[in-house]
Amino acid sequence: MAKKPENLSFEESLNELERIVAELERGEVSLDDALKQFERGIGLVRSSQAKLEQAQQKVAILLAQDPQAPLSPFTVEGE
Numbered sequence: 001m002a003k004k005p006e007n008l009s010f011e012e013s014l015n016e017l018e019r020i021v022a023e024l025e026r027g028e029v030s031l032d033d034a035l036k037q038f039e040r041g042i043g044l045v046r047s048s049q050a051k052l053e054q055a056q057q058k059v060a061i062l063l064a065q066d067p068q069a070p071l072s073p074f075t076v077e078g079e
Helices: 010-026 031-065
Strands: none
Touching: 010 031
8 A cells, every 4th residue: 555645755755756647648547547646646746845845944944043154065975
């Protein structure tokens, strides 16, 4: 059974959305299945938007804590 959209990570939601779009674009699904996939996709989009908004709020809060803090370039370990 598929997890509820709110229980998926942002990346998992994006992967599933990509799969749904590809399947619908192929046009090989019945109308009933296409509607179910579309409904699932809408739930995934809404959940992903909420997660993005939460992340934006966290960033805004962190930046507001010390607006004078200098920003530094992001580097990945091992490079």
